[in-house]
Structure formats: structure tokens, C-alpha cells
Amino acid sequence: MKLLTSLAVMAALSLPAMAEPITFKEARKALPRATAKASVTFDAAILPESDQARVGGEAAVEKLLRTLGASTPAYGAVAISPSEGLFVEWLNGAGNFHSIADARAAALAYCNGQRKGGSAKCALLVEVTPKGTSEEDTFSLSGPANKALRGPYRKLKSPKAFAISAKTGNFGFDRGDGGRALEACAAAGDGAKDCKIVVAD
Known part of the structure; x- marks a missing residue:
């Protein structure tokens, strides 16, 4: 999980199952601008x-x-226990996920794992999404993944593939039939175990 320590500033969609990966052109049309x-x-x-x-x-x-x-x-979210509030040492946000649903799940799981046993269950306090997106979107990526898709991935010669992890926000891409993209995703950051190919050309 991409947790962002942010106490210093008083901080810090599950991707719908797709039967087949989409193409770069389809992904580009579905995503907001990388600078949104x-x-x-x-x-x-x-x-x-x-x-x-x-x-x-x-x-x-x-x-x-x-x-x-x-x-x-x-996509990001911050959750708190309503009975503990903001002023706890462990306050964190979950950011750079591939959908708001994934960010919500990560933020709630982290918060519920940190709160005191007798405290109220965590609830979502803050949510962050790219402007122009909605929960009805059938395809979404984190900001860094969107930039990578539009930049270095676009420049690769086919065949090529782009893989993501919903649980960690990891992603990876490479030439080939998808095997190397899955390996790159699994090796990134926190070592994801749920990587899947979402774009292939």
C-alpha cells in the first residue's frame, strides 16, 4: 500500500474486472490528461x-x-476513527492508487489496523480524485501510471503490455506478451501479488 506520512501538514473504484486488456488508444481516450x-x-x-x-x-x-x-x-483517501480524530501519531493517507475504490479500501484497512481496540471503526474523511473522473469510469489509473502509459509505454514498439496492482498501486510495462510487464509490476514498490495486464498492443 502506498501510504504517505503527512502528520506534518495534518495529514495524509476498484478497477472493474475486464475480460480483456484494452489498447493504448482506448486507454488514452478513457483517462483524464496526465496533468489533470x-x-x-x-x-x-x-x-x-x-x-x-x-x-x-x-x-x-x-x-x-x-x-x-x-x-x-x-487516487487517494484518508480515514480516521471518529472517536480518535485527526490528532494521532499514525495519521496517514493512501495515495497513487488506480481507482478511488482501491484508495478507500487501503485507507480504511490501514486506519482500522492502527486505531485503539475500543475506538469507533474508521470512516473516510478525505478523498482525492483527478478532475473529470467519476466512479462510473470503466478504466482508471494513478497519476504516475497515466504518465508512464502516455510517455515511455507509448514509445515502445509492439508487442507490449501494461500491468497494474489494485491493492498496492504498483504498475509495470515492457515489450513482449505481458510476462515481463507482470514481472515489472510485481517487482515495483511493495512487491504486488495481484498484478494484471490492463493494456496490451
């Missing part, structure tokens, strides 16, 4: 009253949560 700005949404209502008072009112809370979102790359 992020859209931040949040649910300040889950913050404990003590946190809201400590931060200094509604406007200050909104500013803080937007700052928290700005430090979390899309």
Missing part, C-alpha cells in the same frame, strides 16, 4: 467536536482538510 488537477472532497462531520474546536471553526476545518487532500496524490 485533483478534486478534493471531505466529510468534516465525522471529526470529533474536540478536533473542530482545536482547529478553530468551520472555515479552518475546511482549509485543513483541503490541505490534507492536497498532500495526498490521486
